[in-house]
Amino acid sequence: MTVTVNGKIRALNREMSIAELLQELSLPPEGIAVAVNASVIPRKNHPASMLSDGDVVEIIRAVAGG
């Protein structure tokens, strides 16, 4: 199955939760936020939220700006 992560298509070799995807991407759980199909998924739900084929995932953090 494939999902889109931050605008790029990514093939997943197995069923995966958001928490597992973040782990695979070596991202820390703190200071970031995840939206799937334009809905924010709270951090506490990451382990239980399974990704589906075609999901659009956005992973953000704070950067410098005015």
Next chain:
Amino acid sequence: MGALKIGDKVFNSRLILGTGKYPDFELMRESFEVSGTEMVTVAIRRIDLNDTSGRSLLDYIDRDKYTLLPNTAGCYTAEDAVLTCELAREALGTDMVKLEVIGDKKTLFPDNEATLEAARILIKKGFTVLPYTIDDPIICKKLEDIGCAVVMPLAAPIGSGLGIRNPYNIAIIIEHSNIPVIVDAGVGTASDAAVAMELGCDGLLMNTGVAGAQDPVKMAKAMCQAVEAGRLAYEAGRIPMKLYASASSPMTGVIHSSVV
């Protein structure tokens, strides 16, 4: 000098600084330190999944000292702005957001209609909304009426450094506002900051004016003092302007060489 209250937070400094455009994060941190600011803005962006450098902006900001104000810079629709605020709340644990919905790439002027729409949705979702807006008293009144915590009219286009282009509009906005008025964008140097504060605005938000200066740390100090001086002058109440002189020394007992 009185404190600035926004939502349920109280700030002793009336200067809010952006985190963008500094030559490096160390200079940014030093600038914040000397500026006395207690609130700094941050942008919300996709994580670069190829970036393995490790350190991020937040490693340079002491969150016990500085309240983070995430912005929606770069959003051109209410929908994108709302999602950005929701992501910011989740990532940073704050309900307070700087709402900007841009209407045009060249001027970066806000889209009034979309700003109002996004503000309504965000307020319903429990956000404390600080909207960037054009210096128009009518849109500012509408933003107040729907429940924004402050209004943030621009002084001049973002990053332009042109100073207070329309002090009369800012004065009208301040006169009619029952919520804090924070001038946001366009301040180029210390006198601009002082002018804004002398008009009676409650605070000032700037980024490029400090970060883009040749010596950001020195400019941060200048802005700190200008904001304080301007506010004190406003609170003190200036003298009216007159066309002709009014002597400061007594008129009686002046020595005259000729007998009058």
